[in-house]
Each structure stands twice: as C-alpha cells, then as structure tokens.
Amino acid sequence: MRAPPTIPTGFRMTTITAVTTHDVRFPTSLTAAGSDAMNKDGDYSAAYVVVHTDDPALRGHGFTFTIGRGNDLCTEAARQRALPLVGRSVEEAVADLGAVYRELSSDTQLRWLGPEKGVEHLAMAAVMNAMWDLAARVAGVPLWRLLAGMTPEQLVDVADLRYLSDAITRDEAIALLAAKEPTRAGRIAELERTGYPCYTTSAGWLGYDDDTLRRLLQDAVDAGYRHVKLKVGADRDDDVRRLGIAREVIGWDAKLMIDANQVWDVPEAIEWMGALAPFRPHWIEEPTSPDDILGHAAIRRAVHPIGVATGEHGMNRVLFKQLFQAEAIDFCQLDAARLASVNEILAVYLLAAKFGVPVCPHAGGVGLCELVQHLSIFDYVAVSASLDDRVTEYVDHLHEHFVDPCIVHDGAYVLPSAPGYSAEMHDASVQRFSYPDGEYWRSA
Amino acid sequence: MRAPPTIPTGFRMTTITAVTTHDVRFPTSLTAAGSDAMNKDGDYSAAYVVVHTDDPALRGHGFTFTIGRGNDLCTEAARQRALPLVGRSVEEAVADLGAVYRELSSDTQLRWLGPEKGVEHLAMAAVMNAMWDLAARVAGVPLWRLLAGMTPEQLVDVADLRYLSDAITRDEAIALLAAKEPTRAGRIAELERTGYPCYTTSAGWLGYDDDTLRRLLQDAVDAGYRHVKLKVGADRDDDVRRLGIAREVIGWDAKLMIDANQVWDVPEAIEWMGALAPFRPHWIEEPTSPDDILGHAAIRRAVHPIGVATGEHGMNRVLFKQLFQAEAIDFCQLDAARLASVNEILAVYLLAAKFGVPVCPHAGGVGLCELVQHLSIFDYVAVSASLDDRVTEYVDHLHEHFVDPCIVHDGAYVLPSAPGYSAEMHDASVQRFSYPDGEYWRSA
Numbered sequence: 089m090r091a092p093p094t095i096p097t098g099f100r101m102t103t104i105t106a107v108t109t110h111d112v113r114f115p116t117s118l119t120a121a122g123s124d125a126m127n128k129d130g131d132y133s134a135a136y137v138v139v140h141t142d143d144p145a146l147r148g149h150g151f152t153f154t155i156g157r158g159n160d161l162c163t164e165a166a167r168q169r170a171l172p173l174v175g176r177s178v179e180e181a182v183a184d185l186g187a188v189y190r191e192l193s194s195d196t197q198l199r200w201l202g203p204e205k206g207v208e209h210l211a212m213a214a215v216m217n218a219m220w221d222l223a224a225r226v227a228g229v230p231l232w233r234l235l236a237g238m239t240p241e242q243l244v245d246v247a248d249l250r251y252l253s254d255a256i257t258r259d260e261a262i263a264l265l266a267a268k269e270p271t272r273a274g275r276i277a278e279l280e281r282t283g284y285p286c287y288t289t290s291a292g293w294l295g296y297d298d299d300t301l302r303r304l305l306q307d308a309v310d311a312g313y314r315h316v317k318l319k320v321g322a323d324r325d326d327d328v329r330r331l332g333i334a335r336e337v338i339g340w341d342a343k344l345m346i347d348a349n350q351v352w353d354v355p356e357a358i359e360w361m362g363a364l365a366p367f368r369p370h371w372i373e374e375p376t377s378p379d380d381i382l383g384h385a386a387i388r389r390a391v392h393p394i395g396v397a398t399g400e401h402g403m404n405r406v407l408f409k410q411l412f413q414a415e416a417i418d419f420c421q422l423d424a425a426r427l428a429s430v431n432e433i434l435a436v437y438l439l440a441a442k443f444g445v446p447v448c449p450h451a452g453g454v455g456l457c458e459l460v461q462h463l464s465i466f467d468y469v470a471v472s473a474s475l476d477d478r479v480t481e482y483v484d485h486l487h488e489h490f491v492d493p494c495i496v497h498d499g500a501y502v503l504p505s506a507p508g509y510s511a512e513m514h515d516a517s518v519q520r521f522s523y524p525d526g527e528y529w530r531s532a
Numbered sequence: 533m534r535a536p537p538t539i540p541t542g543f544r545m546t547t548i549t550a551v552t553t554h555d556v557r558f559p560t561s562l563t564a565a566g567s568d569a570m571n572k573d574g575d576y577s578a579a580y581v582v583v584h585t586d587d588p589a590l591r592g593h594g595f596t597f598t599i600g601r602g603n604d605l606c607t608e609a610a611r612q613r614a615l616p617l618v619g620r621s622v623e624e625a626v627a628d629l630g631a632v633y634r635e636l637s638s639d640t641q642l643r644w645l646g647p648e649k650g651v652e653h654l655a656m657a658a659v660m661n662a663m664w665d666l667a668a669r670v671a672g673v674p675l676w677r678l679l680a681g682m683t684p685e686q687l688v689d690v691a692d693l694r695y696l697s698d699a700i701t702r703d704e705a706i707a708l709l710a711a712k713e714p715t716r717a718g719r720i721a722e723l724e725r726t727g728y729p730c731y732t733t734s735a736g737w738l739g740y741d742d743d744t745l746r747r748l749l750q751d752a753v754d755a756g757y758r759h760v761k762l763k764v765g766a767d768r769d770d771d772v773r774r775l776g777i778a779r780e781v782i783g784w785d786a787k788l789m790i791d792a793n794q795v796w797d798v799p800e801a802i803e804w805m806g807a808l809a810p811f812r813p814h815w816i817e818e819p820t821s822p823d824d825i826l827g828h829a830a831i832r833r834a835v836h837p838i839g840v841a842t843g844e845h846g847m848n849r850v851l852f853k854q855l856f857q858a859e860a861i862d863f864c865q866l867d868a869a870r871l872a873s874v875n876e877i878l879a880v881y882l883l884a885a886k887f888g889v890p891v892c893p894h895a896g897g898v899g900l901c902e903l904v905q906h907l908s909i910f911d912y913v914a915v916s917a918s919l920d921d922r923v924t925e926y927v928d929h930l931h932e933h934f935v936d937p938c939i940v941h942d943g944a945y946v947l948p949s950a951p952g953y954s955a956e957m958h959d960a961s962v963q964r965f966s967y968p969d970g971e972y973w974r975s976a
Binding site (some may be wrong): 126127128129130131154155156157158160161162164165168195196197198199200201202203204205206207208209210250251252253254350353354355356376377378379380381382383386401403404406407409410413414 | 850
C-alpha cells in the first residue's frame with residue numbers, strides 16, 4: 089500500500105465542490121440596442137457558470153452569450169458538460185487545462201450533437217471560460233498576464249491543434265511564439281501606457297433614427313474613437329443615407345466599418361456593396377452566411393479594396409483554418425464565448441499569425457468586452473506582436489453587471505489588473521435577471 | 533363584421549392540437565453494434581416528435597437521431613421549436629410547408645445558437661420531419677410519392693435556397709426538375725420492379741472480432757449485396773488485416789467501402805490511405821473533420837482514384853454547396869435527420885444534380901433507413917434520374933420499433949407504400965425506452 093502523498097507545509101489543496109449554472113437574461117429587446125438586419129429583438133443573455141471550491145474565496149466564473157430563447161438549453165448543456173469536474177483538485181486541473189479541455193470535449197456521445205458547433209460548443213465555451221477564470225485567480229493575475237507568462241511549449245500544449253496540421257504544425261506554432269518571447273515585456277509596458285485600441289458599435293444599431301445616429305456618432309468622435317461601425321443590409325436607400333450622415337460627422341480620415349449580419353446571398357452582397365463603396369468602408373462584416381468560406385472569398389475578390397470581416401458566428405477552429413487557407417477574410421473576428429475558450433482561441437490566433445490576418449475580436453453582448461480585452465492584449469504581447477489593422481470591438485452596455493468591468497479610455501481598453509478573466513457577474517444581477525424566476529422576469 | 537368562412541359540405545377542417553416530444557434511447561452500447569473509431573459506445577436514440585390533431589386517426593411523426601447523452605436537449609429544443617404549430621389548420625400547414633419551414637427556422641433569438649447547426653438544427657429536422665409525415669398522411673400516399681407528384685415549381689417553392697444563389701438559381705433548379713418531369717412515371721415503374729439499391733454496414737463495425745466480421749460479410753454476400761462497408765481508422769495493422777479478410781470473402785468485383793469517422797488530420801488521412809489503397813476501396817468516408825471542405829478536397833486529390841465521401845455530419849446546405857464548389861467529394865451522404873428535413877434536403881439534391889455528384893444517403897441509427905428510402909426513390913424519379921454510382925446505406929437493427937419498417941430484398945429497398953414518411957414508432961417502444969422513466973431504463 090502506498091503512503092499518502094506528503095502535502096508541503098503551508099500548501100493547501102483545494103477541491104472543486106460544485107458547478108452551478110444560471111440562465112441570465114437582460115431585457116434588451118425593450119430598446120433598439122443591439123438591433124441589426126438579422127437580429128431584430130435580442131434579449132442579451134448569458135448561460136453563466138460558476139465553479140465552486142472548498143475555499144469560499146475562490147470561484148471560477150464563465151459564460152457563453154446568447155440573445156434570449158434557447159439560453160436555457162446552453163445552460164443545461166453547460167451543467168452536463170461540467171459534471172466530470174466536481175470532486176477534482178483545483179491545483180491539478182489548472183496545472184493542465186489542456187487535459188481538462190480534451191477530456192470534456194471528447195465525450196463520445198455528446199460529440200454527435202456537433203461536433204464542435206451549436207449549443208454544445210457554446211456550453212463548452214462557458215465551462216472552459218470558468219476554468220480559465222479559476223486558473224488566473226489561483227495564479228493571482230489577470231488572464232492576459234497568466235497567458236503572457238507561459239512558455240511557447242506550454243501555450244501550444246493547451247491549444248487545440250486537432251484537424252489543423254495541414255495549416256500549422258506544433259513545431260511551427262512553437263517557433264512562431266518563441267520568436268516573440270524575448271520582447272514580450274516591452275510590449276506589456278507599451279500597452280500599460282496606451283491601452284489596447286478599440287472601436288465602438290454603440291452608435292450604429294439599425295433601430296436608431298437619424299438624429300440619434302448623428303448624436304451618438306458625434307459622442308463617439310468626442311470620446312476619442314477613430315473607428316465607428318454601422319449596421320446595414322435592411323434597406324439599400326437607408327444604408328446610403330445613414331453612411332452619408334456618418335461621413336458628415338466623422339469625416340473621411342476616421343475608419344467607417346459596416347456590418348450586414350449575414351443577410352445577403354453572395355451575388356447580392358457584391359451588388360449591394362457596389363452602392364456603399366463610395367463611402368469607403370474599412371470593412372464589410374458578415375456579408376453572408378458565416379459558414380460560407382468560399383462565398384466570403386468570392387465577395388472579398390469582388391469588393392477589393394474594401395476589407396471582408398467575419399467571425400462572431402465562426403463556429404470552430406476548422407472554419408477559421410479554411411477562411412485563412414482560402415484567403416477569404418481581411419479581419420478575423422473570433423468570439424470569446426462561441427469558440428471553446430482559450431484552448432481553441434489560442435489555435436485560431438496561431439493560425440491567424442501564420443497567415444498574417446489581423447484578429448479584431450467580436451464583442452458587445454453580455455460581458456464579451458470583458459473577455460476579449462484579455463485576448464487582444466495577449467495577442468499583441470505574445471503572438472502577433474503587432475497593432476497594425478487591429479482594433480477590438482467595444483459596446484457600452486451591461487458592464488454594470490460585472491464585478492471587474494472593462495474600462496475604456498480615449499478609444500482604448502485599459503489593461504485589466506484584477507485576478508481572473510473579468511467574467512464574474514454581481515450575484516445580485518444573476519439573481520435579479522435569472523430566467524424565468526428572477527425578480528425582474530417574475531414581475532415583467 | 534365579416535361573416536365566418538363557409539366550409540364546403542363534406543370538407544372537414546383539422547387542427548393541430550398538441551405536439552409531444554419524447555426522449556427515446558436504445559441501449560446499443562451494450563453490444564458493439566454501431567462502434568467505430570470515433571463513436572465507441574453510442575446508445576442509439578431519437579428525439580421523437582408527434583404532431584397531434586383533433587382527428588384521432590391523423591398524427592405526424594418525426595425525429596432526429598443522436599447517440600445518447602444530449603438527446604434530452606434535442607427533445608426540449610424540438611418542443612420549443614414546435615410551439616407555433618399548435619392551434620393552426622392542418623390543411624393550411626401542409627399546403628405550404630415552405631412557409632411553415634421559413635417561419636420556424638427564422639426565430640430571431642434561436643438563430644443565434646447556430647445558425648443552422650448543432651442541437652437547434654437537429655431539432656428543426658425532427659419537427660419538420662413530423663410535418664412532412666403529416667403531409668403525406670393527409671395526401672394518403674408515401675412521402676416519396678407525394679414529392680414525385682409535385683411540379684418543379686412546387687418543389688422549388690418548398691426548397692430552402694437561401695445562401696445558394698451563387699451555385700444554383702431558382703430558375704436553374706426549376707429547369708433541372710422540368711427536364712426530368714415527363715419521364716417520372718417510367719422510373720417509378722422501374723423501381724417498383726427492382727427496388728432501390730442499397731449496401732450494408734452491418735458487417736463492419738469496429739468492435740467485431742475477425743470471425744464475426746468474416747461470418748457477417750459472408751451473410752451479406754449471400755443476401756445479395758454487391759457493396760459492403762467496414763470501419764477503419766483505429767489501428768493501421770488491424771485495418772490492413774480486416775480489409776484483407778473482406779476481399780477474401782467478397783472477392784474483387786464487389787465494392788468495398790471504408791469509413792474512418794473523422795479520426796484523421798488531413799496529412800494523416802492521406803498517409804494512412806496509402807496503406808489501404810491496395811485493397812481498392814470504392815470510397816473513403818469521413819476521412820477528417822466534417823467541417824473541413826478544403827481538407828476533403830486535398831484528400832480527394834491525393835487518394836484518387838479512391839473516392840471521397842462525407843455528409844452524415846454535414847451540418848447544412850451551405851456546407852454541401854461548398855463541398856460541391858470545391859470538388860471535394862465524389863459521394864454526398866446527406867443525413868435525413870441532421871439536415872432540416874425535406875426543405876433543406878431538396879436543396880442539397882438540386883445542388884448535387886447540378887454539380888453531377890451522386891447522393892448516397894447516410895442511414896442506420898434509429899429509423900434513418902426508414903426515412904432515406906423515400907429520399908433516394910424521389911431523387912431517382914424526379915431529380916437525378918440516375919442510378920449510376922448510387923447506393924443507399926442499410927443497417928439491420930432497430931427496425932422492429934417502427935410501424936412501417938423498411939423492407940430490403942436482394943440488396944434493394946422495396947418501395948414503401950403506406951401513407952407517410954415511415955417515421956412512426958410503436959407506442960410501446962416509445963414508452964418502454966423513454967429516458968429516463970421508461971420501463972427499460974428504470975430497471976437498467
């Protein structure tokens with residue numbers, strides 16, 4: 089019989105005691121915030137996961153983002169996916185989150201429901217986001233700094249490179265990270281001075297009237313933004329008029345991005361963009377189905393020099409691999425709550441760096457800004473080492489529900505400093521907006 | 533005030549009164565039936581939907597297929613998706629299933645969870661399969677005959693062509709169907725004599741030992757099959773030995789298909805197939821991630837003249853469009869319970885016909901054989917009008933749970949004649965295998 093392991097004096101082992109899941113929905117459909125040509129009435133929601141430990145001061149928090157109905161399914165899927173975590177050592181789990189990810193993601197029966205897409209993949213994102221939050225809290229640092237302190241080998245070990253070896257090998261990935269490793273500290277110091285550049289979508293929701301649009305664009309300019317984004321795609325004449333207003337307010341030096349939220353077929357996208365080209369958009373975002381790699385490539389060839397951007401509905405790393413291989417996009421807009429957390433996101437950043445495509449993460453929603461700031465900072469520090477053509481989305485709503493909300497100053501994210509992934513919501517918010525039994529929804 | 537509508541004498545209006553959903557799971561993991569290199573322990577399951585009407589003799593039945601855990605999520609997603617159906621007229625609904633499909637599929641909040649993939653899309657398949665079963669029962673004919681009686685315009689009106697216009701236009705689709713319309717009756721008469729050709733996977737599950745494999749292959753030959761399929765991809769030496777046994781038993785004239793169930797990266801697939809090429813496989817099925825269009829194209833170029841097949845995990849019509857555009861596959865194996873029923877499947881058949889790719893549907897599972905026979909027959913009668921390189925999967929298990937099970941004779945599906953989509957399960961089976969409260973699972 090083996091002797092029990094010796095625990096070093098002063099070292100306390102911690103155990104995951106429970107994982108709770110919460111269907112949290114905010115009634116954003118009551119205003120036009122978030123409205124676009126495809127998503128007309130979203131109630132911004134989170135399938136929220138809390139990993140509890142036997143240390144009352146230590147929890148991990150994560151979520152995926154949805155726009156209302158079906159958030160219950162993601163919540164239940166996350167509960168099921170997290171079951172194997174209960175009872176295991178926190179220290180062992182966070183020491184090898186690659187192993188935890190591989191175990192949870194390879195459930196032999198759940199795989200059929202994707203693989204790696206839809207409700208099950210969103211749930212996987214929620215669970216692993218909570219585990220990465222937990223890992224950063226155990227380390228006592230913000231997530232971006234935890235990642236920026238890992239060696240190239242450690243990073244590649246936690247990245248999910250399955251199905252990617254025709255595009256990037258493990259050795260290539262390590263070499264790519266190793267080349268930037270010696271200069272990480274300098275870039276951290278730089279970002280601590282400047283923050284990470286962002287743009288705002290708060291002005292351009294489709295449901296806003298012209299006066300509101302004009303006022304919000306002016307507010308954005310006054311707040312220091314050099315990039316703004318407008319929703320398009322519902323009516324061509326409206327788009328022409330709104331883009332005209334935008335250029336009047338922001339001038340021709342600031343960047344104007346537009347977003348069609350998947351409403352067009354490929355030929356329609358090309359034709360419609362002909363009418364909007366005079367306003368010199370920086371990019372057209374989601375011109376068609378997010379699954380249509382070859383369609384994006386065709387649109388990109390046709391609308392040059394306007395850039396093509398997509399990714400908020402990019403379901404997994406295999407899709408992004410092909411978007412890069414097909415030279416289909418100019419900007420990669422990965423989503424921190426749709427890809428399966430840092431493990432899969434790391435793989436997409438590595439691919440993007442190899443193919444030379446800037447990553448400009450999707451944000452907004454519930455808490456996405458809180459997450460993506462960590463990813464963008466890490467990308468600059470350790471992967472791409474470039475800010476060229478990089479700008480991260482920022483939308484100014486629902487931050488009040490977060491314990492460590494992101495801070496934007498002069499059009500840039502201020503580096504987060506609290507331990508974790510900034511994913512924790514106020515308990516009072518979770519309770520009040522829990523669906524359907526929270527106080528808000530009971531009285532709505 | 534308007535007068536109430538006049539109901540013609542003798543015409544009885546029927547109303548959808550309820551939609552019930554059932555999580556039905558069969559304990560197939562207890563045997564090795566269904567085992568392959570990726571899916572080792574599936575409990576073949578159905579998220580089963582019954583559309584009830586105020587006519588006790590008229591119900592619609594549909595399902596999606598899963599392999600166990602998570603079937604509850606699909607069942608609940610189907611329940612939610614079907615809610616708008618309750619209370620509406622059966623006659624109006626079945627007269628325009630294109631409109632029903634568009635309404636249900638465009639829920640503005642649920643769309644975020646895909647779009648058109650994963651749990652939500654599987655649920656959409658289950659619900660629309662039940663509506664198509666209902667429509668065929670109202671018409672008093674098997675589904676294939678209902679479809680074969682529709683005009684080209686009617687068929688294209690119910691097909692989901694969104695995001696496909698860069699590959700096939702509405703006019704092209706109509707012309708393609710119109711060209712075969714005058715000769716439909718002759719092909720129906722031919723299939724009534726011959727049946728529709730099928731192949732068997734029952735012999736080749738990975739969990740079977742060599743003696744079982746040899747015996748089942750001989751049974752298949754004796755039963756008249758000219759095509760058999762083996763699972764590969766777990767161990768290269770095992771694969772070489774098993775393929776050798778297969779060729780000993782079936783000879784070199786019969787077709788030998790192999791199926792890797794997504795276990796390989798692209799370079800690995802190409803290398804591994806080098807070792808299996810001497811056994812002259814007819815096709816390699818699912819060599820890599822089902823999402824990897826460009827990967828399949830690369831494998832296809834490398835393993836020629838061995839064919840490449842995929843589709844059972846093909847998530848939606850946009851994926852299939854690209855598989856055709858990229859010349860990535862030789863055989864299209866669409867799944868009747870993963871694509872969103874006839875509306876989306878029709879679109880894939882039209883694309884396949886335009887690009888000249890034979891469709892050999894995936895079957896097996898629970899009830900997939902019952903569904904795909906209708907689709908294959910319809911394809912020959914009205915779309916491709918060809919049997920060249922076409923053969924539909926058949927697996928001999930779980931048919932006893934169906935009211936109108938498929939019949940295979942001399943390696944061919946006998947044309948179904950009962951009204952409906954052959955999707956109805958025995959009430960006793962549904963009750964006994966309902967999870968977790970059916971008699972089987974309570975005592976398991």
